[in-house]
Amino acid sequence: MAELDTAPHHTLERSKAAGRRSGVLSVDRRRMIGWAVVMPLIGGLIVFAVYPFIYLIFLSFSDSNLGTLFRGWVGVENYTDAIGQSKFTASLFRSAIFALMTTLVSVVLGVVVALLLDRAVKGRQILRTLILLPLMTPPITVAVMWQLLLMPKGGWLNSFLMDMALFSQPVSFLGSPTMAFPFVCLADVWQWTPFIALMTYAALQTLPEDIYEAAKLDGASGLAMFWSITLPMLGPALLAIAVLKLVIAFKVFDLVFVLTGGGPGQATTVSSFYIYRVAIQQFDIGAAAAQTLMFAVVVGLVTIPFTTAHDIAEKRLS
Amino acid sequence: MTATRVRKFDGGTWLADAPVDLWTLARWAGTAAVVLFFIFPMIFMLMVSFKTQPDIASGGFVPEEWFWQNYPDAWNSVAVGTYLRNSIVAAALGALVTLVIAVPATHAIVRYRVGGKFLPAFILATYVAPPIVALFPLFFLLRSIGLVNTLFGMALVYGVMNLPVAFWLLSSFVRRLPEELEDAARIDGAGYGSVLLRITVPLLMPGIISTGIICLILAYNEFLLASFLTRSESTQTLPVGLSLYQGDRQLRYGQMSVASLIGIVPVYLLAMFFQRWLIRGLTAGSTR
Numbered sequence: 001m002a003e004l005d006t007a008p009h010h011t012l013e014r015s016k017a018a019g020r021r022s023g024v025l026s027v028d029r030r031r032m033i034g035w036a037v038v039m040p041l042i043g044g045l046i047v048f049a050v051y052p053f054i055y056l057i058f059l060s061f062s063d064s065n066l067g068t069l070f071r072g073w074v075g076v077e078n079y080t081d082a083i084g085q086s087k088f089t090a091s092l093f094r095s096a097i098f099a100l101m102t103t104l105v106s107v108v109l110g111v112v113v114a115l116l117l118d119r120a121v122k123g124r125q126i127l128r129t130l131i132l133l134p135l136m137t138p139p140i141t142v143a144v145m146w147q148l149l150l151m152p153k154g155g156w157l158n159s160f161l162m163d164m165a166l167f168s169q170p171v172s173f174l175g176s177p178t179m180a181f182p183f184v185c186l187a188d189v190w191q192w193t194p195f196i197a198l199m200t201y202a203a204l205q206t207l208p209e210d211i212y213e214a215a216k217l218d219g220a221s222g223l224a225m226f227w228s229i230t231l232p233m234l235g236p237a238l239l240a241i242a243v244l245k246l247v248i249a250f251k252v253f254d255l256v257f258v259l260t261g262g263g264p265g266q267a268t269t270v271s272s273f274y275i276y277r278v279a280i281q282q283f284d285i286g287a288a289a290a291q292t293l294m295f296a297v298v299v300g301l302v303t304i305p306f307t308t309a310h311d312i313a314e315k316r317l318s
Numbered sequence: 319m320t321a322t323r324v325r326k327f328d329g330g331t332w333l334a335d336a337p338v339d340l341w342t343l344a345r346w347a348g349t350a351a352v353v354l355f356f357i358f359p360m361i362f363m364l365m366v367s368f369k370t371q372p373d374i375a376s377g378g379f380v381p382e383e384w385f386w387q388n389y390p391d392a393w394n395s396v397a398v399g400t401y402l403r404n405s406i407v408a409a410a411l412g413a414l415v416t417l418v419i420a421v422p423a424t425h426a427i428v429r430y431r432v433g434g435k436f437l438p439a440f441i442l443a444t445y446v447a448p449p450i451v452a453l454f455p456l457f458f459l460l461r462s463i464g465l466v467n468t469l470f471g472m473a474l475v476y477g478v479m480n481l482p483v484a485f486w487l488l489s490s491f492v493r494r495l496p497e498e499l500e501d502a503a504r505i506d507g508a509g510y511g512s513v514l515l516r517i518t519v520p521l522l523m524p525g526i527i528s529t530g531i532i533c534l535i536l537a538y539n540e541f542l543l544a545s546f547l548t549r550s551e552s553t554q555t556l557p558v559g560l561s562l563y564q565g566d567r568q569l570r571y572g573q574m575s576v577a578s579l580i581g582i583v584p585v586y587l588l589a590m591f592f593q594r595w596l597i598r599g600l601t602a603g604s605t606r
Contacts, residue, residue, distance in 0.1 A: 254541040
């Protein structure tokens with residue numbers, strides 16, 4: 001994501017020169033057409049991002065419900081209310097933990113899978129196709145799959161644990177205040193690890209081979225080479241991938257919707273689900289708007305350290 | 319040990335040559351575990367789709383008796399066919415909208431630096447916001463122009479939703495494009511539009527296909543926006559239809575599995591047939 005800034009700087013100069021040479025399209029004219037061509041994209045972003053954002057700002061200072069918007073201005077009341085609601089602030093915290101936990105686990109697991117993929121000589125094609133599938137699966141269906149595995153009556157995990165005589169009674173994993181959250185995380189890790197593995201695998205292919213040759217001549221072991229060559233050189237790429245995963249994790253909704261409905265109690269109520277309920281069940285759009293904006297701030301606060309770390313790591317490497 | 323560290327070894331004799339040491343065994347075991355972890359939930363759902371309700375509750379892995387009736391039952395009791403059609407229409411139209419907007423725009427932004435450094439950063443920043451941000455404003459916007467609860471409205475929403483992703487994916491393809499061909503065509507007197515259509519788009523085809531498939535899948539899988547913006551069977555997409563099972567007092571697991579399986583067939587087929595395009599697209603961002 002951040003690498004986008006590193007577009008070749010000679011492009012403009014070269015195309016300028018070409019334009020002058022040809023005399024057909026002046027640079028000014030090309031710029032004009034360029035802007036015209038970019039306009040629909042900007043329009044789309046305005047509709048999907050800028051307008052909602054501004055709209056939410058206005059809504060957040062108003063008393064609005066799903067039927068009637070803007071019934072009056074209430075100042076910062078929606079914000080102070082939100083801060084006062086421990087359930088909301090807890091959901092922010094929970095979203096952050098969810099994002100960080102699933103990112104950590106799926107990046108570690110993703111690197112392992114990428115290394116296995118890199119070393120597999122036979123069956124790499126099959127392995128790659130297989131791990132693509134979780135990524136392709138609609139999150140709603142991922143949730144259904146894990147619901148089937150985890151349900152207390154007839155779920156595979158319960159039958160397995162009881163067959164192994166580890167449990168005598170079936171356990172409701174998703175109904176347990178302590179276990180529901182980790183299992184929702186697990187379902188998310190299942191879906192997103194393949195994505196990280198593929199990206200990491202691609203990044204692995206860009207590492208120069210001669211360093212490994214030299215290290216091997218020096219008698220370095222595989223593990224030593226991983227820690228001292230592969231990991232440091234993958235650092236920037238991994239951080240970029242982690243940022244992407246964090247952003248995606250904050251968007252989680254479907255999994256919670258199907259697996260737990262936010263429960264038991266509030267155990268799995270992440271912010272997007274909490275806000276959805278405020279809007280759908282309490283019809284309080286004003287409050288939902290204020291909470292959405294506060295949630296967006298939290299997303300930024302959690303993500304920024306990682307983008308900063310990525311920029312630092314990239315500079316240090318080059 | 320050293321034999322296993324050779325990168326990009328070509329040829330199939332490797333397995334025979336390598337000493338079967340602990341490291342190799344661990345790698346095989348690890349690969350097997352990974353494969354099992356990733357395909358197990360799918361296999362189990364497949365098994366459940368062939369079980370009767372009591373059989374599901376008894377908790378075995380393989381059905382006691384293969385019960386095919388779930389398939390016609392699921393097809394007849396919920397509008398799986400309609401949901402599937404809605405999903406495909408909304409996703410395909412949406413991906414088309416995304417491509418039509420994103421291809422020329424990405425080309426102009428990357429090649430001619432339209433919008434300088436700000437625009438690319440801004441486009442990606444819009445992706446960071448969770449979709450819940452856009453949910454209510456989009457609902458009111460669509461309601462005011464009469465597009466709530468229409469497939470066309472959903473397609474437009476998906477079309478703009480995936481613009482940042484499409485820009486991100488396409489920009490790495492545009493960057494690798496040779497400039498000389500475009501410049502040569504321009505010297506021959508071709509205008510902006512014809513250069514774009516006759517030179518750039520054909521050269522970009524691999525990137526366009528990869529991006530199109532990824533946008534298609536993202537739209538096909540989307541749930542939150544669809545659940546809020548579509549309200550009737552004639553417009554609801556498959557994920558929304560699947561979520562309706564959750565409202566039943568007695569969850570029909572067998573039929574729900576069938577409907578879920580029907581829903582993943584199109585994306586899995588896409589994944590199989592376009593595997594190379596998909597992987598090229600997905601990894602475009604990390605290998606520039």
